[in-house]
Amino acid sequence: MTLDAAHIAYLTGHHQGRLATLAPDGTPQNKPVGYRYNPGTATIDIAGQNMEQSAKYRNIAAHPDVAFVVDDAAGAGAAGMRFLEIRGRAEGTVPDRPGREPGLGAHIIRIHPRRIISWNIDPERPGLQARNLAD
Amino acid sequence: MTLDAAHIAYLTGHHQGRLATLAPDGTPQNKPVGYRYNPGTATIDIAGQNMEQSAKYRNIAAHPDVAFVVDDAAGAGAAGMRFLEIRGRAEGTVPDRPGREPGLGAHIIRIHPRRIISWNIDPERPGLQARNLAD
Numbered sequence: 001m002t003l004d005a006a007h008i009a010y011l012t013g014h015h016q017g018r019l020a021t022l023a024p025d026g027t028p029q030n031k032p033v034g035y036r037y038n039p040g041t042a043t044i045d046i047a048g049q050n051m052e053q054s055a056k057y058r059n060i061a062a063h064p065d066v067a068f069v070v071d072d073a074a075g076a077g078a079a080g081m082r083f084l085e086i087r088g089r090a091e092g093t094v095p096d097r098p099g100r101e102p103g104l105g106a107h108i109i110r111i112h113p114r115r116i117i118s119w120n121i122d123p124e125r126p127g128l129q130a131r132n133l134a135d
Numbered sequence: 136m137t138l139d140a141a142h143i144a145y146l147t148g149h150h151q152g153r154l155a156t157l158a159p160d161g162t163p164q165n166k167p168v169g170y171r172y173n174p175g176t177a178t179i180d181i182a183g184q185n186m187e188q189s190a191k192y193r194n195i196a197a198h199p200d201v202a203f204v205v206d207d208a209a210g211a212g213a214a215g216m217r218f219l220e221i222r223g224r225a226e227g228t229v230p231d232r233p234g235r236e237p238g239l240g241a242h243i244i245r246i247h248p249r250r251i252i253s254w255n256i257d258p259e260r261p262g263l264q265a266r267n268l269a270d
Contacts, residue, residue, distance in 0.1 A: 026161060028202040029220070067155060087163075
């Protein structure tokens with residue numbers, strides 16, 4: 001079981017999210033990151049300048065659990081808010097990506113989704129959804 | 136020592152951020168939240184509907200360490216990106232707030248900043264800044 005179509009459409013239509021990782025002492029850190037949804041691996045792939053030297057890249061080597069959130073406002077107030085939170089296991093890797101953007105390093109953080117929590121993402125099922133995915 | 140003027144100006148000029156908390160098992164969670172900077176207490180105050188019943192509110196009771204990030208794009212690409220990450224200790228509280236927005240509950244999450252990491256927030260000091268605050 002993977003992400004469903006509404007979640008994939010939302011992830012594909014956005015390019016920035018916020019990634020929470022755990023420092024070596026177990027306390028959280030949170031950073032804005034660019035990402036793309038990778039349909040081939042069903043993962044969230046996060047590239048960046050000097051990625052392999054970043055704290056978040058080191059963090060996931062010690063603590064692979066992460067929480068990544070993408071959100072926007074489709075209308076006014078709390079009712080118009082939408083978000084998709086992906087909790088899962090992250091790994092540092094060097095993918096074979098011929099289409100890599102210039103200026104970004106070879107290393108990426110790749111998130112394998114384990115649990116999805118969303119709000120107003122699927123037009124046919126407004127409000128809260130939460131479900132676990134197979135690892 | 137508290138937040139400096141450039142950081143306070145940035146926080147005051149924005150109203151939404153993303154809050155990373157720790158679940159009881161120590162794994163991270165990440166949610167978009169509305170906030171305001173409270174100059175009286177030098178804290179980040181986060182209100183919400185049914186706040187006291189939310190997972191994040193319960194999370195901070197068990198693990199008070201949080202990471203809160205506010206970001207935006209002031210220009211194109213990575214060079215135009217700005218962010219302010221606040222790591223600190225969060226508490227659930229019921230403040231005396233006569234100006235509370237209708238529809239929001241009495242309970243708030245209040246973050247006491249402990250460490251600030253920022254990027255391009257202070258026009259006089261572009262790039263990365265990081266410093267610890269007194270508890």
